[in-house]
Amino acid sequence: MTILHTLRLVWYFLEFSFEAIWYKLWGGSSEDRDEEDVRGKVIVVTDGNSRIGKSLSMKLADRGATVILGCNSRNMTKGKEAQEDIMYETKSRKVFLVQLDLESFSSVRQFADQVAKQFPQIHILINNAEICNQTLDLETCQQGYEKHMCINHLGHFLLTNLLLPNLQVATPSRVVVTSSSTMLFSNLNADDIILQKYSSPLKTSTSYATNLSYNNSKMANCLFANDLGRRLRGQGVTTYSVCSGICDAQVFATTRGAIMMAKLWWTIIGLSPARAADSILYCVLSRRCEDETGKFYRFEKLYQPGNRKIKTEAARTLWIASDKAVKYYMTDEPAV
Numbered sequence: 001m002t003i004l005h006t007l008r009l010v011w012y013f014l015e016f017s018f019e020a021i022w023y024k025l026w027g028g029s030s031e032d033r034d035e036e037d038v039r040g041k042v043i044v045v046t047d048g049n050s051r052i053g054k055s056l057s058m059k060l061a062d063r064g065a066t067v068i069l070g071c072n073s074r075n076m077t078k079g080k081e082a083q084e085d086i087m088y089e090t091k092s093r094k095v096f097l098v099q100l101d102l103e104s105f106s107s108v109r110q111f112a113d114q115v116a117k118q119f120p121q122i123h124i125l126i127n128n129a130e131i132c133n134q135t136l137d138l139e140t141c142q143q144g145y146e147k148h149m150c151i152n153h154l155g156h157f158l159l160t161n162l163l164l165p166n167l168q169v170a171t172p173s174r175v176v177v178t179s180s181s182t183m184l185f186s187n188l189n190a191d192d193i194i195l196q197k198y199s200s201p202l203k204t205s206t207s208y209a210t211n212l213s214y215n216n217s218k219m220a221n222c223l224f225a226n227d228l229g230r231r232l233r234g235q236g237v238t239t240y241s242v243c244s245g246i247c248d249a250q251v252f253a254t255t256r257g258a259i260m261m262a263k264l265w266w267t268i269i270g271l272s273p274a275r276a277a278d279s280i281l282y283c284v285l286s287r288r289c290e291d292e293t294g295k296f297y298r299f300e301k302l303y304q305p306g307n308r309k310i311k312t313e314a315a316r317t318l319w320i321a322s323d324k325a326v327k328y329y330m331t332d333e334p335a336v
Contacts, residue, residue: 039064047129070100102155171236229294
């Protein structure tokens with residue numbers, strides 16, 4: 001690791017830590033966000049049954065929205081429990097649980113077909129699901145693609161395109177993609193989005209910010225939201241990518257070798273699932289960003305270092321590569 005890269009990591013952690021602590025203690029409220037009324041609106045949340053997704057779904061159901069929880073097949077029992085918890089706490093009967101395995105494009109297609117048929121109008125799609133596996137090895141999903149890129153990006157790319165007609169008839173509508181500030185440390189090559197040509201170790205230290213496959217998938221989230229926003233500009237569908245901060249319930253779920261001091265520091269800057277969900281709600285509901293599209297946000301404001309790293313040509317190139325990867329599972333050409 002070069003001195004320059006080390007300095008960038010140090011600056012990243014200091015900047016992130018300061019902003020995270022500030023947001024944790026004094027961050028925005030629903031009044032500050034100037035929220036839209038979502039009573040009666042249909043909202044899809046991938047991984048809407050766990051941690052941040054569950055808190056997000058709870059807040060949306062409590063505001064009167066119809067919420068569809070996309071849940072991995074391995075977690076359907078917990079998903080049912082989450083659905084019942086949300087319905088009990090919010091007194092809402094309009095919370096639906098549907099199986100969704102993002103690593104299987106056929107499952108994504110089945111989910112989209114079921115939801116699109118049951119809900120002709122979808123007002124907000126929140127692509128929230130993600131994995132972050134700390135490993136030195138390339139792991140692949142059912143489709144043969146690198147697992148982070150498949151679940152975090154390609155599955156959502158396919159899902160969004162399949163549900164886009166439902167979003168377009170429900171305008172004004174939104175697509176929100178959860179990303180991460182670690183996109184700053186990505187090295188995404190659209191000609192090798194699954195890292196088959198990358199021979200060096202994926203992780204050069206125990207740092208969360210050096211997991212290249214995860215970082216690349218998070219950059220892909222931002223590029224996808226950016227190019228989708230460009231393609232849909234003026235059509236009533238706005239797009240956003242957002243870093244929700246680090247959720248203290250999950251930071252070390254799959255991380256190995258972390259020392260106690262690091263864990264303590266992450267505990268200080270980590271957000272509860274409910275607080276992390278608040279940072280996503282800004283892009284989901286706020287009128288303050290309703291006229292913006294394709295941008296990257298962190299802690300309820302534009303994150304300019306991330307936006308400067310998003311390049312239009314890279315976004316267009318990634319779209320073409322992603323379309324090629326999932327094309328078989330679309331009935332027609334991508335909707336945009």
